[in-house]
Amino acid sequence: MTKRIKSSISYKLFGFFSSLILSANVWAAAKPAESDIVSQLRDQAAKSTLPYDILESLTTEVGARMAGTPQDALAVKWAVDKFKKLGFDKVWTEPVTFDTWIRKHESASVTSPFQHELKITTLGFSIPTPESGIEAEVIHFDTIEDLIESPADSAKGKIVFISRKMERFRSGKGYGPAVKARNTGAVEAAKKGAVAVIIRSIGTDSHRLPHTGMMRYKEGVKQIPAAAMSNPDADLMERIFARKKPVKIKLRLDSHTGPKYTSHNVIGEMTGREFPDEKVVIGAHLDSWDLGTGAVDDGAGVAITMAAAKVIGDAKHRPKRTIRVVLFANEEQGLVGAKAYAAKHGGDLNNHVTGAESDFGAGKIYAFASRVAEDNLAVVSKMAKLMKPLGIEYLNNEAGPGPDLIPMYRLGMSVFSLRQDGTDYFDLHHTADDTLDKVEPENLAQNTAAYVVFAYIAANSEQKITRGVLKTH
Amino acid sequence: MTKRIKSSISYKLFGFFSSLILSANVWAAAKPAESDIVSQLRDQAAKSTLPYDILESLTTEVGARMAGTPQDALAVKWAVDKFKKLGFDKVWTEPVTFDTWIRKHESASVTSPFQHELKITTLGFSIPTPESGIEAEVIHFDTIEDLIESPADSAKGKIVFISRKMERFRSGKGYGPAVKARNTGAVEAAKKGAVAVIIRSIGTDSHRLPHTGMMRYKEGVKQIPAAAMSNPDADLMERIFARKKPVKIKLRLDSHTGPKYTSHNVIGEMTGREFPDEKVVIGAHLDSWDLGTGAVDDGAGVAITMAAAKVIGDAKHRPKRTIRVVLFANEEQGLVGAKAYAAKHGGDLNNHVTGAESDFGAGKIYAFASRVAEDNLAVVSKMAKLMKPLGIEYLNNEAGPGPDLIPMYRLGMSVFSLRQDGTDYFDLHHTADDTLDKVEPENLAQNTAAYVVFAYIAANSEQKITRGVLKTH
Numbered sequence: 047m048t049k050r051i052k053s054s055i056s057y058k059l060f061g062f063f064s065s066l067i068l069s070a071n072v073w074a075a076a077k078p079a080e081s082d083i084v085s086q087l088r089d090q091a092a093k094s095t096l097p098y099d100i101l102e103s104l105t106t107e108v109g110a111r112m113a114g115t116p117q118d119a120l121a122v123k124w125a126v127d128k129f130k131k132l133g134f135d136k137v138w139t140e141p142v143t144f145d146t147w148i149r150k151h152e153s154a155s156v157t158s159p160f161q162h163e164l165k166i167t168t169l170g171f172s173i174p175t176p177e178s179g180i181e182a183e184v185i186h187f188d189t190i191e192d193l194i195e196s197p198a199d200s201a202k203g204k205i206v207f208i209s210r211k212m213e214r215f216r217s218g219k220g221y222g223p224a225v226k227a228r229n230t231g232a233v234e235a236a237k238k239g240a241v242a243v244i245i246r247s248i249g250t251d252s253h254r255l256p257h258t259g260m261m262r263y264k265e266g267v268k269q270i271p272a273a274a275m276s277n278p279d280a281d282l283m284e285r286i287f288a289r290k291k292p293v294k295i296k297l298r299l300d301s302h303t304g305p306k307y308t309s310h311n312v313i314g315e316m317t318g319r320e321f322p323d324e325k326v327v328i329g330a331h332l333d334s335w336d337l338g339t340g341a342v343d344d345g346a347g348v349a350i351t352m353a354a355a356k357v358i359g360d361a362k363h364r365p366k367r368t369i370r371v372v373l374f375a376n377e378e379q380g381l382v383g384a385k386a387y388a389a390k391h392g393g394d395l396n397n398h399v400t401g402a403e404s405d406f407g408a409g410k411i412y413a414f415a416s417r418v419a420e421d422n423l424a425v426v427s428k429m430a431k432l433m434k435p436l437g438i439e440y441l442n443n444e445a446g447p448g449p450d451l452i453p454m455y456r457l458g459m460s461v462f463s464l465r466q467d468g469t470d471y472f473d474l475h476h477t478a479d480d481t482l483d484k485v486e487p488e489n490l491a492q493n494t495a496a497y498v499v500f501a502y503i504a505a506n507s508e509q510k511i512t513r514g515v516l517k518t519h
Numbered sequence: 520m521t522k523r524i525k526s527s528i529s530y531k532l533f534g535f536f537s538s539l540i541l542s543a544n545v546w547a548a549a550k551p552a553e554s555d556i557v558s559q560l561r562d563q564a565a566k567s568t569l570p571y572d573i574l575e576s577l578t579t580e581v582g583a584r585m586a587g588t589p590q591d592a593l594a595v596k597w598a599v600d601k602f603k604k605l606g607f608d609k610v611w612t613e614p615v616t617f618d619t620w621i622r623k624h625e626s627a628s629v630t631s632p633f634q635h636e637l638k639i640t641t642l643g644f645s646i647p648t649p650e651s652g653i654e655a656e657v658i659h660f661d662t663i664e665d666l667i668e669s670p671a672d673s674a675k676g677k678i679v680f681i682s683r684k685m686e687r688f689r690s691g692k693g694y695g696p697a698v699k700a701r702n703t704g705a706v707e708a709a710k711k712g713a714v715a716v717i718i719r720s721i722g723t724d725s726h727r728l729p730h731t732g733m734m735r736y737k738e739g740v741k742q743i744p745a746a747a748m749s750n751p752d753a754d755l756m757e758r759i760f761a762r763k764k765p766v767k768i769k770l771r772l773d774s775h776t777g778p779k780y781t782s783h784n785v786i787g788e789m790t791g792r793e794f795p796d797e798k799v800v801i802g803a804h805l806d807s808w809d810l811g812t813g814a815v816d817d818g819a820g821v822a823i824t825m826a827a828a829k830v831i832g833d834a835k836h837r838p839k840r841t842i843r844v845v846l847f848a849n850e851e852q853g854l855v856g857a858k859a860y861a862a863k864h865g866g867d868l869n870n871h872v873t874g875a876e877s878d879f880g881a882g883k884i885y886a887f888a889s890r891v892a893e894d895n896l897a898v899v900s901k902m903a904k905l906m907k908p909l910g911i912e913y914l915n916n917e918a919g920p921g922p923d924l925i926p927m928y929r930l931g932m933s934v935f936s937l938r939q940d941g942t943d944y945f946d947l948h949h950t951a952d953d954t955l956d957k958v959e960p961e962n963l964a965q966n967t968a969a970y971v972v973f974a975y976i977a978a979n980s981e982q983k984i985t986r987g988v989l990k991t992h
Contacts, residue, residue: 106755106758109633110635117634161582161590162582253728255726278952278955282582282812285575285579338727479727479751482754484725
């Protein structure tokens, strides 16, 4: 009892007295209120260097880790080792099998009316050009919509160039409208008879570092090579076109598909105190594109969510439910790890109480949104109160899932969205410039603190969070 | 007389009345005061889009123009055409002959203890590696001084890596101390038995675009290949070295020297009204490195000085002396055009009253300095007064020459230095990122206005500017 009294005094000294008095639970009499526990963990996380250390380790010891490359296997090994070293209670991997694609060589130059080397990159899963390259006149479209609306055969025998600029927004909302050219440019250009397509990079920077990313072919439409050029090169192309002379480009891409490859989702858990089978899923994707070291896409998410779970796992008072960190394999080439996860765990949906993925870089979180049953909103209010000191506002109950939670969300899982400031994200996304120097350690720590709040409160709520029936809007 | 009176009224309307009254010169009675002429030209230049249009033309129609390449010849043709189109009174070229060097391939990767592709660039005039490349352990020195002070054979069989960071300053003063590693790294590394040297880029950015530039070999010291890596890659190397494990790099450089090449200094003049043989020389270098389009180094200088001379040449009241714009060949590989110019025109030193080169990018000018005879300082005061509205302060009479005026300065020519804000200059200098999008049109216009003030006042002064005897400090 002496110890209890001493604790009680000590809590009083820390201002926790009222929570003791009000507590109906005898056990809890020795335990601070949930909000005090979470505040303390949040503040600890907000000063932590752990997420930066994790990211430093991943980007230094592994670096680029494109799905299906030897670096993919290294990343999986790194993640397993890191989870274990951090003292996660359970660590395991789950296989994820997919087609592979390798970039070998890429070059392009303007050959007429002037001579310029262009900085380009092959889009993911593009076919190569013939070894000698393709040299052809270029036809310029401002947008993919203009290409679609152009006459049949408008691009016959030509290289299509689409120059639409992506707009910069904190929310990243410029991406959706712009990325259509990358996803469907090859198909739409081929429909008009083009021999290749080169788009302006889907990115907001002005550096000569082109942005890669996936493109898609379509059954029944001729496959043509597809590349993206850097923004300054696209500006140059527009200036050249302004001269109203025929423009020619020579393009040489060498890339090839490889055999099927099996990578792994890597999963680490901090076990819940009361309902160990019920889990809150946080996570990120472990793979990156090949050009950079995947610091912001998505090493940051890996570091933030691993560190958040570690902070919660090390807490004196763990939450009722388990915190599961899922590091998804091969997000970049089609959410392959996410789909494998849902295929394996969809039947356990009832135990996936909610989740949030961190996959939008390393900017500060400025807002969060939920997608939960109406009768869970009291729990969300608790979070909102604890998020506020981090500069984070609650938005609404209309959250969408992070990319790797889409399959589980579609099955009915509730999700949260912790919105990062993405103003600079698309300066780096899918480029060689996605490196550690772009990351502010204090931003990572703020993110980690927010994930601590979200995951702890969600995992510890009296009422189990569910998706429930959502109001329609 | 009607016409004279009409003019006089019109000047009065423009606020020039007082200068008319005070004029002691009958001819000048019809002519506004010099300071009014220059103010008006300055303000016109400060709004002009001409320098940006010139730079847009050079970077779009020519682009990269490394000395000795086909683009070098194109640039010379472009400059002759541009001078003529702008209506310069005299336009001619003077041959400049030099050794050539061509970059073909460059790649490097860390092979141990981790795997990373590195973004590197061969330094100018480096020898190639063997075709299969060089793979060797890397020895890390913080500075070139540390390398020099290390024991003989300290780098035996190894690749030397020098990681010193260049510091950012408005004046660019971080360049001098940092660039020593680029200039002499290969010699100092070879003296210690190294098989190659790779330096951190001499630049202040954090992008994966390495900075090229000249390196030198020394008679009697073994020649070894030399390259620079981007700043983010150098950061990565430092993090790898912090692991205290042996580090290996594989380096492959393919470059070769070519035959002698004859390029040209391109010169355009706006003839002076009274002393046409006496000239004020402004100019820039026409060549660039091969990686970017030479927008800030030194297309900006070309545009600024061509535009300034054009503004003066088009003025109703031209200055007494000639404005000569010299676009120097091959500055980058050793001031070759500058030396050729001095060899040809050194004997005419008496007619080169003074000069200033623009070769520090496209930032605003914030200060200027002179290097003239003491009894010319009244002329400098006039300039200072007219520079002030542009936000430009007079510094002192201790100016040094721009690089291409060094040979003439050494012969005794007086010089001015119009100091540009170089805070961001070394983010771009000698990289692929040296492109037009980095240039603010209004900054180019401000520079042009400053060159108008300098060149007009210097060319029009009663007293001919000379270097005179300088005070020692």
